Amino acid sequence: MQLIQPLKIIKYAIVAACIAMPWNATAINHGSLTDQLLSKKLGRNLVESLLVKSLLEITEGKTKQAFATVNELIRTAPNFKLAYLIRGDLLTSQAHALTGFGDSYSAKINSLSPVKDEVLGLQDEARTRIEYYLSDKKSAQLPNLLVKLGEAETHLIVVDTSSSRLYLYKKIDDSLQYVDDYYVTVGKNGVGKQVQGDKRTPLGVYFAGTKLTQPLDAIYGDAAYPLNYPNELDQYRNKSGSGIWLHGTPIDTYSRPPRASDGCVVLSNPDLKALQPILQTGKTPVVIVNNLEWLENNGIKEALKNQNIEKLALEKAIDSWRKDWASLNTDKYLDHYSKRFFYSDGGYSQWSEYKREIQANKSKIDIKVDDISMIGYPGLEQTMVVVNFEQDFKSATLQNKMRKRQYWVVENDQWKIIYEGAG
Numbered sequence: 457m458q459l460i461q462p463l464k465i466i467k468y469a470i471v472a473a474c475i476a477m478p479w480n481a482t483a484i485n486h487g488s489l490t491d492q493l494l495s496k497k498l499g500r501n502l503v504e505s506l507l508v509k510s511l512l513e514i515t516e517g518k519t520k521q522a523f524a525t526v527n528e529l530i531r532t533a534p535n536f537k538l539a540y541l542i543r544g545d546l547l548t549s550q551a552h553a554l555t556g557f558g559d560s561y562s563a564k565i566n567s568l569s570p571v572k573d574e575v576l577g578l579q580d581e582a583r584t585r586i587e588y589y590l591s592d593k594k595s596a597q598l599p600n601l602l603v604k605l606g607e608a609e610t611h612l613i614v615v616d617t618s619s620s621r622l623y624l625y626k627k628i629d630d631s632l633q634y635v636d637d638y639y640v641t642v643g644k645n646g647v648g649k650q651v652q653g654d655k656r657t658p659l660g661v662y663f664a665g666t667k668l669t670q671p672l673d674a675i676y677g678d679a680a681y682p683l684n685y686p687n688e689l690d691q692y693r694n695k696s697g698s699g700i701w702l703h704g705t706p707i708d709t710y711s712r713p714p715r716a717s718d719g720c721v722v723l724s725n726p727d728l729k730a731l732q733p734i735l736q737t738g739k740t741p742v743v744i745v746n747n748l749e750w751l752e753n754n755g756i757k758e759a760l761k762n763q764n765i766e767k768l769a770l771e772k773a774i775d776s777w778r779k780d781w782a783s784l785n786t787d788k789y790l791d792h793y794s795k796r797f798f799y800s801d802g803g804y805s806q807w808s809e810y811k812r813e814i815q816a817n818k819s820k821i822d823i824k825v826d827d828i829s830m831i832g833y834p835g836l837e838q839t840m841v842v843v844n845f846e847q848d849f850k851s852a853t854l855q856n857k858m859r860k861r862q863y864w865v866v867e868n869d870q871w872k873i874i875y876e877g878a879g
Contacts, residue, residue, distance in 0.1 A: 503533045503710070503726070504639065508589050510542060511582065522546060536710035538578045577713030584620045584714045585639055591619075598632055598756065599623070600749035602763050602841060605632075605741070606829030611734045612741055613664070615640060615721055616748035617647045617657060620714040622723065623748075624731065631760070636730070641712040641722035647746050649685070652697040655718050658685045659744050661831050661842045664702055666738035677704020678725040681735045683742060688875050689833070689863065692798050702735065702742070704728045745834035767830060770841060770864060773871035774825060782823045786815045794865060794872040824848040839866040844879045 506529035513522040523546055529539045599614050605627045612632060614623045622640045625632040642657040643649070649658040662683040672680055680703035686695045697719070704725040705712060711724045721744070723731070734740055751759045773792070780788040790808055797804040826846045833840040840863060847860045859879035864871050 501638070501727070503529065503536065503724075504585060506532060507536075507539065507542075507582075508586060510539075511586055514542075514546070519546060519549065533710045535708050537574075538581055538711075541575065541578050542582075577716060580715070581639075581711065581713045588619060588621060588639075597750045597753065598625075598634070598760075599743075599745075600751050600759070601743060601834065602766055602830060602832035603632060604630060604767050604828065604830040606827045606844060608737065608739050608827075609741060609829055610737070611635070612743070612831075613731075613734075614748065615642075615742065615744045616746075617642045617659070617744065618747045622721070624734070630764075638723055638727040638730075639711060641714060641716050643717055643719045644715050646715065647744075649697060649700070649719055650695055654697070657717070657719050657721060657744060658683075658690065658695070658700060659746055659835050660685075660687060660689065661833050662687055662700075662742045662744065664735055664738070664740045664742050667732075667736060668701075672703075674706050676701070677706060677722075677728065679704055679728055679732065683721075688861070688877060692875070702728070702731075741829075741831050743831065743834060748834075770830060770843070770871055771828065773864070774828065774843065774845070774862075777873070778823050778825050782821055784815055784818055784821065786812050789815070792873055794867055794874045797872075797874055797876075799876055818851055820852065822850040833863070840864070840874070 506525055510522050510525040510529060513519075513525060523543070526539055526543045526546065529536065530543065533539065601614070603612060605612060610627055612625045612627070614625070615621070616623065620640050620642065622638045624635040624637065626635050627633075644655040647657045647659055649656040662685055665682045665684070668680045668682060680701040683700045683702065685700040686697065699720075701720045703720055703722060705722060712722055716722070721742075777789070777792040780792065783789075790811065793804060793807065795804050797807060799807055801807075801810075824847070826848070828843065828845040831842045833842060843862045843864055845860055847856075847858055849856045849858075861875075861877055861879035862873050863875035865874045866872075
């Protein structure tokens with residue numbers, strides 16, 4: 457049997473040499489790389505582990521082992537199209553050396569553009585998955601996000617669209633602990649959703665609702681969990697569209713290319729099932745960011761310390777807002793709001809007029825704030841935090857408990873409220 461030349465897909469991941477990813481003998485020569493990757497990163501997700509293992513075996517010319525591995529991969533996930541492409545190339549290599557990834561489909565590629573698009577998508581998926589395993593991102597790393605989860609928020613989901621990766625963290629006291637990560641698909645046209653039908657995935661802070669119970673098209677797979685896009689900030693910025701979900705894949709498809717959805721975040725059905733116990737609460741925050749920033753290991757203690765200082769400062773600002781509201785000192789109360797403030801019925805001037813009228817008719821009120829959660833909003837030039845809490849309001853004529861949501865921003869080194877409404 458003629459040995460297959462190693463994948464340039466691996467070279468691409470290491471030196472970003474080219475996009476075409478032909479099978480190239482100069483791709484890589486790191487004797488201990490396979491052992492390092494297998495010991496550090498493989499094993500949590502069997503399908504992805506077998507995929508990466510087969511690619512690494514090919515780079516080392518171990519075609520017999522690669523055949524065995526890819527066959528095991530196909531037995532494990534019979535609907536994994538990328539695995540069949542790799543096996544097809546391995547079979548083709550027995551007759552002649554391959555010049556490109558997907559050579560086994562070259563005749564079809566020349567004549568059928570849909571097949572070409574599919575193979576290009578599979579190439580992109582292979583590159584994306586292997587780049588993750590060759591990256592220096594360790595599972596112990598934490599995202600550079602200010603986060604304090606509430607009592608009902610047991611986990612945080614962070615989607616890094618640039619690497620097609622979903623990271624899951626659980627709450628441990630007032631901090632986060634890494635749990636797992638999964639390959640995902642995002643919008644065909646990338647990220648930064650603006651309008652209905654642009655096939656882009658939104659960026660921001662969202663919350664996953666409970667599993668949809670109505671019958672769904674097969675393209676959504678085993679389950680779908682809606683995100684609250686457009687959120688309050690999206691609506692203020694006149695962003696349109698709806699139906700942005702976390703959902704699975706069709707029964708005949710294990711996974712889709714990195715850029716293939718109409719804007720949703722798509723996982724394989726087994727991965728989505730693994731998240732089901734968390735998502736079923738209907739209260740899971742989902743942060744979607746492009747080029748996720750990480751806390752550096754050598755400075756993580758200092759970074760977390762600074763984040764805690766920020767959280768305490770924001771908590772103090774929230775309590776000051778509460779006290780000034782309860783004191784019926786309307787000027788001090790309104791001073792907590794940005795002049796750029798917006799809400800469902802208008803802006804700061806409407807809010808100020810409304811609150812002055814309401815406050816003038818009150819003789820005494822009591823307000824309690826409890827179960828505060830905070831999530832930093834990514835990708836903005838100005839520091840912004842989405843805050844949710846339980847509000848207990850009492851006056852002589854009204855008693856009301858509600859979940860409230862506010863967006864706080866830093867203006868002139870002071871925390872100010874830029875949005876307020878029901879949570």
